[in-house]
Amino acid sequence: MPNNSVEQAYKQYIKDTVKLFDASGPDALEFAALLYHYESRIAEITPSESVLRDPLSSNHLISVGELSQIARSVPWLDLLRTIFPNSKLDHRTDVLVVSREYFSDLSELISTTDRSLLNNYLIFSFVTAFMPYLSADNKRVLDLYHREFTGVQEPMERWEFCIQTTNKFFSFGLGSLYERSPARLRVRQRNDYVLHKIFNQIRYTFANNLANSRWYPLEVKAQLTSKLNNMTLAVGYPNRLLDLGVINAYYEDYTIFIKDFFQNLQDSIRNAQRQLEMKLIEPMPESKWMDALSEESVSYIHEANKIVIPPHLLNPPLFHRNYPMAMLYGSLGVQIARAMLRAVDSVGLAWNSRGQLTSRSIYTNR
Incomplete structure (x- = not known):
């Protein structure tokens, strides 16, 4: 019997999924037990969350x-x-x-696992990856699992799911389309001015407190001061990413098929893989941080030493350039300050002002 409700819900999801492909009850039960055991073995050799969050320990x-x-x-x-x-x-x-030991252990696990179980694991991983995009009857299995696992009673509306999926593969195109609207273009400069004013004031206060702090050794203060001085702010999309030539070049390999959602999905996955490769071999100037433009909150990007404010946050009630400054500091100002603190937390100390990983400086409370 499952040891807890999470295990029970996941095994039930596995059983219900394979039954969609005509597996019998006993076969589905055995499949779920073996697959859960194999995934548990993978989890046992996977590095802990603390290691994965540490850029020096996990790179x-x-x-x-x-x-x-x-x-x-x-x-x-x-x-x-x-x-x-x-x-x-x-x-x-x-x-x-992430670690030599992990890949060594993973290789040993693969070599000592029955081939039929490996095949079942790969097939099930493939099926579950596409499960959200299948018909409503098939997706009902996934909705039931989400309800048991997360407590969410109602699945996402289909229109909302379609928007989410489109944004997943076309976030740059959708965001730039929104930013290129006449109403947004008219206020870009004024919004940028107000938010840079807030950013500079927070950075000045931060730097002043750092200079008077007794927590950090002098060499660490120098490192953090350099980081703050070189930190930049991106307010929405830069002008270059609004250029139609840049946008069209970014999506030039995409082909959209009318009334063929699944074909579009497969092509979008392949093109997303090609874009990932281009980021590695021929990155755009904005490649390190442009994904943060579609996040739900203000982000700090270690690799770019940059704070990014997504354009969709620049709307009431969260923001309007004519709000009193106290309100602006209490809304986006708080998010900017929180993002700035990430530059000097236990993870941030591993990155220098140029976005490069360095040996983490040790500091003590003096």
Whole structure:
């Protein structure tokens, strides 16, 4: 019997899913038990959340050749060449891995697992990835699982799901379309001025408190002061990302098929993979931080040392340039300050002012 309600809900989801593909009750029960056990073994060797959140502990530079020696059960070079066909990869190519031990343990787990179970795991992973996009009858299984797992009683409305899916693959296009509307273009400069004024005041206060703080050694103060001085603010989309030539070039490989949602979904997934490869081999100036433009709140991007304010936040009741400054500091000002603090927390100290990982400075309460 399942040990807890989470395990019970997940096993029931697995059983209900495979029954959609004509598995019998006993077969579905056995499938769920074996799959849950295998995923539990993966979870046991996966690094902890504290390690995954730590950029120094979770980023280790090794070559593809070394990775292939550590984890022999996976043909890494062939796999990476399939995912990134235009990147000219070989055994000398460097990659970042979360840890050598994890990939060694994962390789051993794969090599000691029955092939039929590995096949079932891969097929089930594929099915569940596409489950949200299937018909309402099939999706009802997923909705039931979400209700049991999260407590949400009603599934997302179909129109809302369609908007969410479109935004997932076309967030840049949708955001730039919104920003290029005449009403938005008229207020861009004034919004930018007000928010940079707030940003500069918060940064000045932060720097002043840092200079008078006894918490940090002098070398750490110098590092953080440099980081603050070089920190920038992006208020919505920069002008370059509103250029139709840039937008069209970004989406030039996309083909939209009328009345064929699933074909569009598959093509969008493939194109998203191509865009990821382009970010690695030929990044745009904004590649490090442009994804934050579609987030739900103000973000700080370590790699760019930049605070990003998504354009959809620049609307009442959260923001209007003519609101009293006290209201603006209490709304977006608080979010800007919270994002700025991320530059100097336990994770932020690992990044320098140029967005590069460095040895974390140690500080004590003096």
